[in-house]
Amino acid sequence: xKRNGLLGITVMLAAAVLVxxxxxxxxxxxxSGKVTLSFASWDTKQAVGLRxxxxxFEKDNPNIKIKMETTPWDQYWTKMEAATTGGKMPDVVTMHxxxxxxxxxxxMLMSLEDMxxxxxxxxxxxNSGVTKLYMYKGKHYAVPKDVTNIGLWYNKTLxxxxxxxxxxxxxxxxxxxxxxKKLTNAAKGVYGFAAATAPETGYYNFIYQNDxxxxxxxxxxxxxxxKNTVGALQFYQDLMLKDKVSPSAQVLEQTDQINLFESGKVxxxxxxxxxxxxxxxxxxxxxxxxxxxxxxxxxxxxxxxGLAWGISAKTTHPKEAQKFLKFLASKEANTMxxxxxxxxxxxxxxxxxxxxxxxxxxxxxESFNEQLKYGVLRPFNANTIKCETLSNEQVGxxxxxxxxxxxxxxxxxxxIDKILAGKE
Amino acid sequence: xxxxxxxxxxxxxxxxxxxxxxxxxxVGLIVLNxxxxxxxxxxxxNKSAGFGRMTWTGLDNYKRLxxxxxxxxxxxxxxxxxxxxxxxxxxxxxIVAVLMxxxxxxxxxxRTLYFLPVVAAPAAVAMIWKWLFNSNYGLINQMLxxxxxxxxxxxxxxDIAIYTVIIVGVWSAIGYNMVLxxxxxxxxxxxxxxxxxxxxxxxxxxxxxxTLPLVTPTLFFVVVTTVIGAFQVFDSIFMMVQQNTDAxxxxxxxxxxxxxxxxxxxxxxxxxxxxxxxxxxxxIITAIQLKLQKKWVYY
Numbered sequence: 001x002k003r004n005g006l007l008g009i010t011v012m013l014a015a016a017v018l019v020x021x022x023x024x025x026x027x028x029x030x031x032s033g034k035v036t037l038s039f040a041s042w043d044t045k046q047a048v049g050l051r052x053x054x055x056x057f058e059k060d061n062p063n064i065k066i067k068m069e070t071t072p073w074d075q076y077w078t079k080m081e082a083a084t085t086g087g088k089m090p091d092v093v094t095m096h097x098x099x100x101x102x103x104x105x106x107x108m109l110m111s112l113e114d115m116x117x118x119x120x121x122x123x124x125x126x127n128s129g130v131t132k133l134y135m136y137k138g139k140h141y142a143v144p145k146d147v148t149n150i151g152l153w154y155n156k157t158l159x160x161x162x163x164x165x166x167x168x169x170x171x172x173x174x175x176x177x178x179x180x181k182k183l184t185n186a187a188k189g190v191y192g193f194a195a196a197t198a199p200e201t202g203y204y205n206f207i208y209q210n211d212x213x214x215x216x217x218x219x220x221x222x223x224x225x226x227k228n229t230v231g232a233l234q235f236y237q238d239l240m241l242k243d244k245v246s247p248s249a250q251v252l253e254q255t256d257q258i259n260l261f262e263s264g265k266v267x268x269x270x271x272x273x274x275x276x277x278x279x280x281x282x283x284x285x286x287x288x289x290x291x292x293x294x295x296x297x298x299x300x301x302x303x304x305x306g307l308a309w310g311i312s313a314k315t316t317h318p319k320e321a322q323k324f325l326k327f328l329a330s331k332e333a334n335t336m337x338x339x340x341x342x343x344x345x346x347x348x349x350x351x352x353x354x355x356x357x358x359x360x361x362x363x364x365x366e367s368f369n370e371q372l373k374y375g376v377l378r379p380f381n382a383n384t385i386k387c388e389t390l391s392n393e394q395v396g397x398x399x400x401x402x403x404x405x406x407x408x409x410x411x412x413x414x415x416i417d418k419i420l421a422g423k424e
Numbered sequence: 425x426x427x428x429x430x431x432x433x434x435x436x437x438x439x440x441x442x443x444x445x446x447x448x449x450x451v452g453l454i455v456l457n458x459x460x461x462x463x464x465x466x467x468x469x470n471k472s473a474g475f476g477r478m479t480w481t482g483l484d485n486y487k488r489l490x491x492x493x494x495x496x497x498x499x500x501x502x503x504x505x506x507x508x509x510x511x512x513x514x515x516x517x518x519i520v521a522v523l524m525x526x527x528x529x530x531x532x533x534x535r536t537l538y539f540l541p542v543v544a545a546p547a548a549v550a551m552i553w554k555w556l557f558n559s560n561y562g563l564i565n566q567m568l569x570x571x572x573x574x575x576x577x578x579x580x581x582x583d584i585a586i587y588t589v590i591i592v593g594v595w596s597a598i599g600y601n602m603v604l605x606x607x608x609x610x611x612x613x614x615x616x617x618x619x620x621x622x623x624x625x626x627x628x629x630x631x632x633x634x635t636l637p638l639v640t641p642t643l644f645f646v647v648v649t650t651v652i653g654a655f656q657v658f659d660s661i662f663m664m665v666q667q668n669t670d671a672x673x674x675x676x677x678x679x680x681x682x683x684x685x686x687x688x689x690x691x692x693x694x695x696x697x698x699x700x701x702x703x704x705x706x707x708i709i710t711a712i713q714l715k716l717q718k719k720w721v722y723y
Contacts, residue, residue, distance in 0.1 A: 102474050251577070254580050386689050393668045396669050
């Protein structure tokens with residue numbers, strides 16, 4: 001009898017521990033019939049505007065509550081994968097082309113074909129490049145949120161001091177390098193440009209301007225050692241090592257180019273339109289900075305990319321999530337996104353609100369809208385992160401003078417071919 | 425007969441209670457440590473496709489690991505870190521512990537100061553150090569500048585970064601080991617020192633003939649845990665050194681490489697193989713230490 005009692009306690013304790021581990025699984029529906037949807041994104045600056053959009057949706061749909069989950073970029077994907085593996089992916093998620101392929105090809109995102117058929121989403125409304133980033137085997141998996149591209153941000157004060165004319169759409173690589181030299185004053189620690197080992201906000205732009213290739217979406221082969229790519233890498237390396245118009249690679253590794261720009265240490269940086277919010281909220285750059293189209297190589301080009309919104313394939317509230325996504329895809333929501341200055345919507349023709357919002361601070365902010373016509377999509381495939389990590393490691397070596405542009409291109413090309421063949 | 429059965433019943437009862445008391449810890453260990461460890465070993469024989477899905481690939485990951493120069497460089501970095509950091513940590517901890525074991529004014533203030541790094545979150549500590557070591561704006565380079573020393577790229581020079589990480593590692597490990605060693609020192613009876621003093625032994629002689637031998641059991645524990653900790657170094661590297669750079673290549677430990685493959689590149693199978701290699705190395709070194717303890721530890 002006594003022994004049985006003991007065993008009973010043991011079993012109960014064990015059960016309590018196990019139950020404890022498994023709890024917290026209940027979905028977000030409360031007893032009052034209200035449904036709560038989780039909505040994941042990473043940019044804290046954008047989250048302010050996104051919240052206002054969610055408020056509008058809540059007002060129109062009193063039975064649905066939107067819970068925003070903002071996680072910094074560095075942890076966003078780690079957390080997202082863990083949550084998805086554990087069956088707790090947020091209901092509505094923000095996707096990036098680096099990761100979207102993995103989620104689409106593993107059936108973790110809900111196909112949006114039904115919504116398109118019903119007319120809830122009209123994919124022809126959005127920037128076609130960004131739309132393509134979120135398609136897998138001919139099916140749509142996410143609604144394009146915004147479209148980004150890279151501009152040449154410059155410090156007007158440093159230009160005035162050096163007596164250099166502000167950059168405009170007419171600059172070529174030669175004008176760019178020449179003026180960068182004039183702006184450099186190494187003794188004072190001021191440089192013309194920050195040649196950071198950054199792909200999207202750095203060397204990819206030069207590769208595209210030189211008509212070079214990085215890797216293609218459909219082929220099992222990279223074209224990284226194309227002679228035009230090598231030429232662009234060479235130009236980029238020369239900016240730092242030959243012309244010496246950029247802080248050294250070791251300095252750039254420790255201090256982000258935006259920070260250097262904000263403290264008046266570099267006269268020009270390449271940064272995306274998503275940087276406008278940060279540069280406008282910084283007192284120094286709000287007063288001293290403006291933006292111009294990127295210089296022209298063999299042709300004009302800028303790297304474009306775009307985020308998108310998708311629904312978890314395993315959401316417990318598919319109807320409500322679709323309703324919210326329909327709202328996010330609407331002209332109304334995207335006009336809000338633009339007017340609130342969140343970003344340039346991928347919904348075509350709504351960029352003016354975004355431009356107007358920043359126009360007072362940065363006189364030539366419309367450069368970003370103008371550049372869209374010659375934007376080139378950021379390279380994307382099933383292994384984007386692996387390919388890009390490899391590229392960054394090798395370009396980093398090149399920028400610190402450890403290898404030539406040709407050697408860099410050959411190593412990366414060989415490595416990417418191996419990755420695409422599934423060997424690494 | 426009757427008597428014996430009663431003892432048996434008593435024994436059974438005792439055994440059940442025994443198991444009952446270790447149950448919470450045992451369940452915790454199994455669920456949180458042992459099960460994941462077994463999963464990791466299993467995963468190291470697979471290629472992962474994300475979201476926990478994987479396909480069996482046998483020894484492929486280990487073959488790739490053998491031929492991967494990045495793995496060997498990371499192993500070299502880990503060994504370099506351990507060989508330099510462990511002796512520094514042990515020696516400094518012991519010196520500080522001996523000093524903190526004196527009867528001086530404000531002792532608890534000093535003890536608190538030395539223990540503070542242990543209480544602070546490692547990530548926060550690394551962030552502060554990162555700023556101190558910044559080559560442009562960092563306090564350390566500013567101070568060195570006063571003596572006419574040119575700015576040093578503490579965290580981005582591939583030849584220097586690992587030593588910077590070691591400095592931070594040593595700094596943050598001293599406090600914890602100091603507390604352990606103080607406890608060990610206070611177990612040494614005062615009589616020995618009194619007789620030594622009467623015999624005319626000075627403080628240095630006393631330290632080497634009494635303190636050091638008698639503190640060896642604690643010292644052994646400190647050495648074993650410090651070695652394991654050094655081989656697993658991760659957070660300071662992750663927080664302070666920029667990823668995908670040459671400096672990282674020459675600094676990253678096996679634990680960091682595991683993180684890179686598992687969580688940045690999403691190659692959990694290969695990442696697991698790397699961490700199994702690390703586990704093997706730590707097991708061997710700890711086994712050697714347990715064997716060698718007979719030669720220098722006085723119980």
